[in-house]
Amino acid sequence: MDQQVKDLINNEITNNEVCLFMKGTPGAPECGFSMAISNTLKALEVNYKGINVLENESLREGIKEFSDWPTIPQLYIKNEFIGGSDIVKEIYENGELKKMLENKGINFKK
């Protein structure tokens, strides 16, 4: 992977507590799976940064290698890779996501 892409990803996940690599933007997701995580974060009123991988082909491929994860969207919380849409859905439904946000000191609607 390009060092520039690696630096870009590292910057984003370090400077934003909650960071979603997605297709489209939080206001206009361009994929159902990206929309699903976006909606979950919105429902929890979590402040997050959405990064549109469709605007940057090397980022789109780079994030897959960076996380060793073949699909997009990808959610990072406090520098930690949390998962894709299936995992986020599951941990939202079983309450683990809220616990995780709480433990990591992220503000959300309780």
Add this chain to the structure above:
Amino acid sequence: MAMPLKEIETLIKEALPNAIVEIQDLVGDSNHYSATITSSDFSGKSKIEQHKMVYNSLKGKMGNELHALTIKTKE
């Protein structure tokens, strides 16, 4: 980009021989699937590791030939 259901099932079972694999073609286009995989091999592993085991079994097809596969893993 499409991939037959049988092929997905075969690949997962090759990698996880004791798994119970249930796959649904969600819209009938051989491109959007949902899979539930139950295997004792998942025990003690994080969700991320479990999903990676499934992705690895698909040998790079996920995100390429295979557009969308919703995964649910159970121990």
